[in-house]
Amino acid sequence: MAYSDKVVDHFNNPRNMGSFKKDEEGVGTGMVGAPECGDVMKLQIKVQNDMIVDAKFKTFGCGSAIASSSLATEWLKGKTIEEAQKIKNTDIVQELNLPPVKIHCSVLAEDAIKAALADYQKKADGTTSAAK
Amino acid sequence: MARIVGIDLGTTNSLVAYMENGRPRVIPGRNERAIVPSVVAMTDNGLIVGDAAKEHLTRNPERTVYSVKRFMGKGLADVQGELAYFPYSLTEQGGVIRIKLGEKTYSPPQISAMILKELKQRAEAHLGESITKAVITVPAYFNDSQRQATKDAGMIAGLEVLRIINEPTAASLAYGLQEKTQGTIAVYDFGGGTFDISILKLKNGIFEVLATNGDTHLGGDDIDRRIADLFLTEIRSRHGVDLSSHPDHMQTIRLEAERAKIGLSDALKIQVSIELPDNKGHFTRELTRDQLESLIMEIIERTLTPCRMALKDAGLSPDAIDEVVLVGGSTRMPIVRQRVQELFGKTPHCEINPDEVVALGAAVQADILSGGTTDMLLLDVTPLSLGIETMGGVMSSLIRRNTTIPASAKEMFTTYVDGQTGVDIHILQGERELAKDNRSLAKFRLKVPPLPAGVPRIEVTFLIDANGILSVKASDMRTGLSQSIEVKPSYGLSDHEVEQMIEDSFKFAKDDVNARKLIETRLDAGALITTTEKSLGDGLHLIAEEDVAAIRAALSALATAQEGNDPRAIRARIADLEQSAQRLTVAMLNDSLKRGLQGKKVSDIT
Amino acid sequence: MDHQHTHSSNPRELQMARSMCWHCQSEVSGEYFCDRCVKVQPVSKETDYFTCFGFPRRLTIDPGKLEAKFYELSRAFHPDFYQNKSETEQSISFGNAATLNSAYRTLRDPIQRVEYLLDLEAGSVKEIRNSPPADLFEEILELQDTLDEYRASDRASDAGQQLRTTLQAEQQTLEERKRDMETQLQQLFTDWDLLQDRGEATSQARSERDRLLKQMRETLSNRTYVKSIINDLVATIG
Numbered sequence: 020m021a022y023s024d025k026v027v028d029h030f031n032n033p034r035n036m037g038s039f040k041k042d043e044e045g046v047g048t049g050m051v052g053a054p055e056c057g058d059v060m061k062l063q064i065k066v067q068n069d070m071i072v073d074a075k076f077k078t079f080g081c082g083s084a085i086a087s088s089s090l091a092t093e094w095l096k097g098k099t100i101e102e103a104q105k106i107k108n109t110d111i112v113q114e115l116n117l118p119p120v121k122i123h124c125s126v127l128a129e130d131a132i133k134a135a136l137a138d139y140q141k142k143a144d145g146t147t148s149a150a151k
Numbered sequence: 152m153a154r155i156v157g158i159d160l161g162t163t164n165s166l167v168a169y170m171e172n173g174r175p176r177v178i179p180g181r182n183e184r185a186i187v188p189s190v191v192a193m194t195d196n197g198l199i200v201g202d203a204a205k206e207h208l209t210r211n212p213e214r215t216v217y218s219v220k221r222f223m224g225k226g227l228a229d230v231q232g233e234l235a236y237f238p239y240s241l242t243e244q245g246g247v248i249r250i251k252l253g254e255k256t257y258s259p260p261q262i263s264a265m266i267l268k269e270l271k272q273r274a275e276a277h278l279g280e281s282i283t284k285a286v287i288t289v290p291a292y293f294n295d296s297q298r299q300a301t302k303d304a305g306m307i308a309g310l311e312v313l314r315i316i317n318e319p320t321a322a323s324l325a326y327g328l329q330e331k332t333q334g335t336i337a338v339y340d341f342g343g344g345t346f347d348i349s350i351l352k353l354k355n356g357i358f359e360v361l362a363t364n365g366d367t368h369l370g371g372d373d374i375d376r377r378i379a380d381l382f383l384t385e386i387r388s389r390h391g392v393d394l395s396s397h398p399d400h401m402q403t404i405r406l407e408a409e410r411a412k413i414g415l416s417d418a419l420k421i422q423v424s425i426e427l428p429d430n431k432g433h434f435t436r437e438l439t440r441d442q443l444e445s446l447i448m449e450i451i452e453r454t455l456t457p458c459r460m461a462l463k464d465a466g467l468s469p470d471a472i473d474e475v476v477l478v479g480g481s482t483r484m485p486i487v488r489q490r491v492q493e494l495f496g497k498t499p500h501c502e503i504n505p506d507e508v509v510a511l512g513a514a515v516q517a518d519i520l521s522g523g524t525t526d527m528l529l530l531d532v533t534p535l536s537l538g539i540e541t542m543g544g545v546m547s548s549l550i551r552r553n554t555t556i557p558a559s560a561k562e563m564f565t566t567y568v569d570g571q572t573g574v575d576i577h578i579l580q581g582e583r584e585l586a587k588d589n590r591s592l593a594k595f596r597l598k599v600p601p602l603p604a605g606v607p608r609i610e611v612t613f614l615i616d617a618n619g620i621l622s623v624k625a626s627d628m629r630t631g632l633s634q635s636i637e638v639k640p641s642y643g644l645s646d647h648e649v650e651q652m653i654e655d656s657f658k659f660a661k662d663d664v665n666a667r668k669l670i671e672t673r674l675d676a677g678a679l680i681t682t683t684e685k686s687l688g689d690g691l692h693l694i695a696e697e698d699v700a701a702i703r704a705a706l707s708a709l710a711t712a713q714e715g716n717d718p719r720a721i722r723a724r725i726a727d728l729e730q731s732a733q734r735l736t737v738a739m740l741n742d743s744l745k746r747g748l749q750g751k752k753v754s755d756i757t
Numbered sequence: 758m759d760h761q762h763t764h765s766s767n768p769r770e771l772q773m774a775r776s777m778c779w780h781c782q783s784e785v786s787g788e789y790f791c792d793r794c795v796k797v798q799p800v801s802k803e804t805d806y807f808t809c810f811g812f813p814r815r816l817t818i819d820p821g822k823l824e825a826k827f828y829e830l831s832r833a834f835h836p837d838f839y840q841n842k843s844e845t846e847q848s849i850s851f852g853n854a855a856t857l858n859s860a861y862r863t864l865r866d867p868i869q870r871v872e873y874l875l876d877l878e879a880g881s882v883k884e885i886r887n888s889p890p891a892d893l894f895e896e897i898l899e900l901q902d903t904l905d906e907y908r909a910s911d912r913a914s915d916a917g918q919q920l921r922t923t924l925q926a927e928q929q930t931l932e933e934r935k936r937d938m939e940t941q942l943q944q945l946f947t948d949w950d951l952l953q954d955r956g957e958a959t960s961q962a963r964s965e966r967d968r969l970l971k972q973m974r975e976t977l978s979n980r981t982y983v984k985s986i987i988n989d990l991v992a993t994i995g
Contacts, residue, residue, distance in 0.1 A: 052894060059898065558858055617837065
């Protein structure tokens with residue numbers, strides 16, 4: 020099977036590896052796992068004025084899981100919260116041409132995005148209500 | 152049901168066996184030997200196989216093929232490292248190795264088919280019936296392409312291969328039948344070109360393989376090479392002659408190395424003598440068993456790693472093994488027995504001739520298939536994981552190694568782009584993480600109806616049958632329609648090519664009427680010799696002494712003629728023997744008629 | 758066939774199992790061989806692995822009994838014994854033998870067995886998908902950092918040696934945790950079997966059932982995470 024250079028590149032040189040401090044302002048953390056295969060994914064976003072200015076991830080798992088999270092963080096940067104909500108696992112599958120056996124990796128990435136957004140929202144709501 | 156024979160198609164030697172009254176027997180040839188050397192030579196009189204072809208190894212090295220099993224199911228790139236060792240020339244066509252013999256090229260299955268034909272004819276002459284069905288053994292660690300190539304060889308030889316069975320498990324069947332073994336056994340099978348280890352559980356007639364491992368490129372050939380390389384180096388330094396560019400001398404050295412190795416299984420030292428070209432005299436040396444053992448220790452050690460891996464996969468420690476069985480000619484070496492004994496901590500079994508045990512087991516399996524033996528059942532495994540290539544060139548396993556066969560796995564496929572009409576699937580076999588490090592079995596394009604992305608749902612079923620051979624089925628989950636998939640093998644002959652080769656094999660036979668006539672005449676002679684000898688044994692007392700002497704003389708004259716290449720001479724001696732034996736035949740007929748009458752009442756006759 | 762399982766399976770499934778013999782069209786209900794013409798019948802896609810073996814849907818299985826049944830069914834289905842039969846029968850034998858082999862592989866291993874049971878009972882389990890164990894995940898990701906550090910280090914150096922010692926200690930702790938989880942699973946197996954044996958249809962029994970399934974799912978998932986990091990540890994430090 021032929022893969023685009025971009026995909027192989029995500030696989031070999033994943034972008035945005037690392038992490039932010041959890042309690043840093045504007046940071047949302049999504050922590051998800053795939054109980055079928057034991058993969059663990061932590062995806063973080065840094066938000067300023069409703070805009071995702073940076074994203075980082077740490078993934079323990081197979082190449083597809085790493086490529087999926089790498090791609091997800093690339094896509095997240097520069098998107099608004101609302102736009103980020105629209106990222107679907109099928110977009111990742113299509114971009115990376117993931118085979119059926121690896122689709123759960125893209126699901127994991129989507130779940131991680133959702134969880135990070137929810138965590139940010141929760142923290143933001145908390146701060147707002149505390150400020151009131 | 153027609154008789155099914157069991158065939159051990161070995162790297163060095165091949166045998167055919169059949170089941171008679173619940174016992175497997177190997178079928179001897181005219182020379183009383185059951186072993187047919189797996190050698191094919193192209194001579195001026197046509198193709199010859201076996202012992203006669205072996206003589207051509209040194210006389211005619213470029214046109215004499217041996218160890219062809221090493222090339223089954225392979226491409227040229229797979230054997231690049233050892234090309235220098237073979238005097239005949241190899242090329243590649245359509246991913247399959249071709250061997251050049253004179254004007255024509257032959258694929259490894261075609262060469263193997265010639266050996267199979269020889270065995271087939273031998274069985275036909277011995278059993279007096281036409282043989283069209285066979286069980287053929289392969290190394291347990293053979294991959295799909297190698298198994299398929301073996302099946303193709305059978306078809307080209309005019310044999311329907313009812314089952315491909317693993318050599319170590321075949322051996323276990325022979326042992327299980329004869330020794331009534333129970334418990335957990337390890338079969339250590341070290342042959343001419345391949346090494347296998349299989350761990351089985353034997354219980355109430357069920358032979359369940361727990362794990363298997365091996366190396367399809369490790370055998371007696373490698374040991375011979377190691378010894379030959381030593382001789383070659385010494386000849387170079389002592390006599391200043393480089394023989395590596397002399398194919399005929401290389402063969403002499405190889406055969407001398409083999410002879411020394413075999414000799415050292417009994418003797419502690421052996422004299423080696425190799426004639427040098429251009430009247431330079433002889434290279435001589437003494438080789439001791441100690442020297443041999445230190446020379447090949449590394450090769451023996453390489454067999455132990457697969458043993459440990461098989462134990463691990465079976466979830467067993469060495470002391471959980473109740474019996475160890477030795478198979479294959481290389482296990483005759485004392486050092487091999489010693490290392491195996493050390494690993495498993497028990498004395499290995501070798502009661503059944505290690506050269507014959509695989510063929511005997513194949514005959515047992517043949518009998519199971521024909522419905523003769525019903526209390527035994529072999530549950531074998533697939534030796535290698537089967538999977539497909541996924542993102543980044545990674546292999547994703549669908550059927551894990553050591554899964555009991557038949558086995559199946561299902562996988563759902565869909566599309567990523569609207570209107571996409573196909574999905575490419577690359578099937579792999581092996582244990583490595585990256586696709587490129589595993590064996591490519593086949594690539595195919597799954598046809599998909601043009602629909603929006605994600606809508607098509609095609610279920611692909613990967614099946615491994617009891618032969619360890621893969622087939623693929625696909626069905627559209629939306630419509631319920633199944634689609635046939637044409638899988639192009641990466642390293643195999645296409646169906647069309649095999650058909651062509653079957654046709655050719657008949658055509659060549661027709662072209663070469665003389666060769667065919669010779670073979671048939673020899674077969675007739677063999678059959679006549681067998682029956683005359685039997686009659687002579689039974690009816691010795693019925694005829695005069697000078698008649699007996701005449702028959703014996705005619706028998707030996709025919710046997711001599713049969714070794715020759717002239718069909719007319721053989722025919723003449725056949726006629727002579729028939730003539731000499733006529734009195735015996737008549738006497739025996741009268742005798743049996745008389746005895747027949749004695750046992751019956753008068754009313755039965757009239 | 759064993760009918761002990763019927764109280765836990767739904768009526769639809771039973772109906773699916775009832776069908777006609779492909780050869781003589783007489784009714785066969787779950788049997789592997791037609792009563793009338795003795796032809797082998799394909800194992801229905803609806804038949805779960807427990808039913809295939811004639812076992813109730815229980816998590817504690819006697820390995821000896823399972824093996825004996827596997828051998829018995831292998832003798833019934835294996836393609837070796839269908840060489841002289843029709844093409845249809847050969848193909849049924851192939852399919853049945855492959856299914857049987859999958860079933861045995863799954864039921865033989867306690868972890869695969871419970872995973873399979875959870876799949877069968879999926880209807881209610883999907884909704885009780887547990888929240889991810891964040892602490893465990895943090896631990897795994899941190900450990901992975903240490904592993905990366907070790908991989909990049911000079912193994913012979915003091916720092917490398919020290920990292921190795923740390924990782925070895927971690928491996929031991931994790932393996933202990935894995936064993937604890939397996940003991941916990943054993944207990945859950947027993948509880949599940951007892952509940953099934955009682956066969957009550959009360960709301961209390963139903964909530965107990967859901968609790969057990971959820972706990973099994975959670976323990977299994979955590980075990981998988983721990984196992985995969987242990988594998989990584991073993992592969993790196995040997």
